[in-house]
Amino acid sequence: GQSLEQPSEVTAVEGAIxxxxxxxxxxxxxxxxxxxxxxxxxxxxxxxxxxDGLEETGRFSSFLxxxxxxxxxxxxxxxxxxxxxxxxxxxxxxxxxxxxxTFGGGTRLMVKP
Amino acid sequence: GxxxxxxxxxxxxxxxxxxxxxxxxxxxxxxxxxxxxxxxxQSLMLMATSNxxxxxxxxxxxxxxxxxxxxxxxxxxxxxxxxxxPEDSSFYICSASQRxxxxxxxxxxxxxxxx
Numbered sequence: 001g002q003s004l005e006q007p008s009e010v011t012a013v014e015g016a017i018x019x020x021x022x023x024x025x026x027x028x029x030x031x032x033x034x035x036x037x038x039x040x041x042x043x044x045x046x047x048x049x050x051x052d053g054l055e056e057t058g059r060f061s062s063f064l065x066x067x068x069x070x071x072x073x074x075x076x077x078x079x080x081x082x083x084x085x086x087x088x089x090x091x092x093x094x095x096x097x098x099x100x101x102t103f104g105g106g107t108r109l110m111v112k113p
Numbered sequence: 114g115x116x117x118x119x120x121x122x123x124x125x126x127x128x129x130x131x132x133x134x135x136x137x138x139x140x141x142x143x144x145x146x147x148x149x150x151x152x153x154x155q156s157l158m159l160m161a162t163s164n165x166x167x168x169x170x171x172x173x174x175x176x177x178x179x180x181x182x183x184x185x186x187x188x189x190x191x192x193x194x195x196x197x198x199p200e201d202s203s204f205y206i207c208s209a210s211q212r213x214x215x216x217x218x219x220x221x222x223x224x225x226x227x228x
Contacts, residue, residue, distance in 0.1 A: 042206055042219045043157065087156060099210045099217055103156045
């Protein structure tokens with residue numbers, strides 16, 4: 001089975017940097033994805049790490065350590081619009097169903113002025 | 114590119130009725146479509162996976178006779194919630210991928226409220 005752990009809530013101020021950690025225990029693993037979801041909306045893809053190291057996309061970066069079963073999402077220069085829930089998700093292939101995702105419980109980020 | 118639509122975006126129905134939700138990939142052919150359910154302040158839980166032309170694979174605990182999934186074409190999958198009850202009220206989200214081990218693209222979701 002798959003299980004992913006991430007903090008339930010994080011609060012930070014505008015302009016700050018915040019790191020959301022994710023640890024996972026999985027039977028299979030292709031890579032770790034991160035999604036953002038605003039209240040009432042659908043998840044939107046942020047990043048994907050298949051190999052160890054840091055991937056940077058604008059203000060957001062994501063890191064993976066396969067040996068530690070650990071990753072994080074780093075958000076820099078926080079803006080009010082970054083207030084949302086952030087989910088890590090393990091990508092795996094099971095039952096010939098292609099790309100399967102198992103989501104963590106989500107981290108609710110609140111950005112304050 | 115890679116746009117997935119869902120219809121309706123929200124629906125309110127009486128207990129005991131059936132509701133059909135459509136999921137379409139607008140600009141690509143989706144070999145696999147996924148259906149998720151999300152309760153308030155919770156994570157997305159995979160309900161089932163469907164490949165075009167074959168029966169859906171349901172996750173443990175999901176009643177396949179209650180949640181009927183049809184994936185008749187490479188651009189359309191439907192989820193029918195049969196004999197809906199208030200506990201089925203939730204946010205239903207579909208996603209689609211083009212081929213094995215490729216990115217999933219999510220639809221905007223359908224909020225179902227059963228009275």
